[in-house]
Amino acid sequence: MSEVRTDLGLPVTTFLGSTPPRAPAARLGVAVVHDLVSAIVTGEVQPGQSLPPEGVLSQQFGVSRTVIRESVKRIEEKGLVKIAQGRGTEVLPTSSWNVLDPIVLSALVENDDSVGVLDELAVVRGSLEGSMAAEAATARSDDELATLRESFAHMDETKGDKRFEQADVDFHLIVMEASRNRLAQSITKILYERARESTRFTGAVTDEAIQLTLDEHARILRAIERGDAIAAENAMREHIRVAWQRRRLPTHRRS
Structure with missing residues (x-):
């Protein structure tokens, strides 16, 4: 299993290393958002840690940087992360999450x-x-x-x-x-x-x-x-x- 280090030097291995890159398909953004949300709500990426950079996520998911960028923006809107220019994308504490968001709540129940x-x-x-x-x-x-x-x-x-x-x-x-x-x-x-x-x-x-x-x-x-x-x-x-x-x-x- 490959290990990738976040911007804070913390390893993320499960949701990035357990599956091969995805082939392009319809609704890729939806799948990326689902997997990123699941990684966060399960604690694979902890509050205070940063998501890997766009290039790493693009390669892992088999999608373009544009899809990654839009997907990360969507999870920011759900209160899960904060995008800081030049500092990466930091996972926020659970108190900031919109747990009534259907995708977030589904991921919480699912896991x-x-x-x-x-x-x-x-x-x-x-x-x-x-x-x-x-x-x-x-x-x-x-x-x-x-x-x-x-x-x-x-x-x-x-x-x-x-x-x-x-x-x-x-x-x-x-x-x-x-x-x-x-x-x-x-x-x-x-x-x-x-x-x-x-x-x-x-x-x-x-x-x-x-x-x-x-x-x-x-x-x-x-x-x-x-x-x-x-x-x-x-x-x-x-x-x-x-x-x-x-x-x-x-x-x-x-x-």
Whole structure:
């Protein structure tokens, strides 16, 4: 495996030395950005280190310097690096990263061996969706309540077949819409869509888990029907917490 030293004299061997140069192909920039982001979020290149110069990256990826330059600019826009004229491209600390960026978040989830990122995602999602459920309990219209009831009935009808998962998602989307909180809704959708890319998030589905999920959604629905914001928030938070614990594989639990 070849070893390349960065501008700070630090070696980078994994993402530069483990694969041969790539042949030119469509969407090369997308592939380069993906690999660079993955190298950074996995710690192959640590904060404070610099990426290798354009020439080295161009040779390794089998693309032009222009593609490399544009790709590095894209990861700078995501908050992962800082390009300093004459000093190279320095990796920034995690506090600077835009973790809601779809590519960054996907890379974090994809390389989340301990599922710590998914644990954090469940906490954030529970907080946001709990807040939206509370808002929906007081802001929802009669039509939205009727739609939510129909959505729950559809979940009950589809338990045991492949449509259940989408029916579950639809229920949550209706609650979000009824909350009128567009920002929380947008953030939650980003988090959920990225999490669903991981098989460690979806987990195994059993008949018992489906029934528990239905019971939890019923509590959310009843609270929204009553206009009880506190109960709706607590029911949604608890559902997201325990649903994740049901799916979370024991082998991935942290000590």
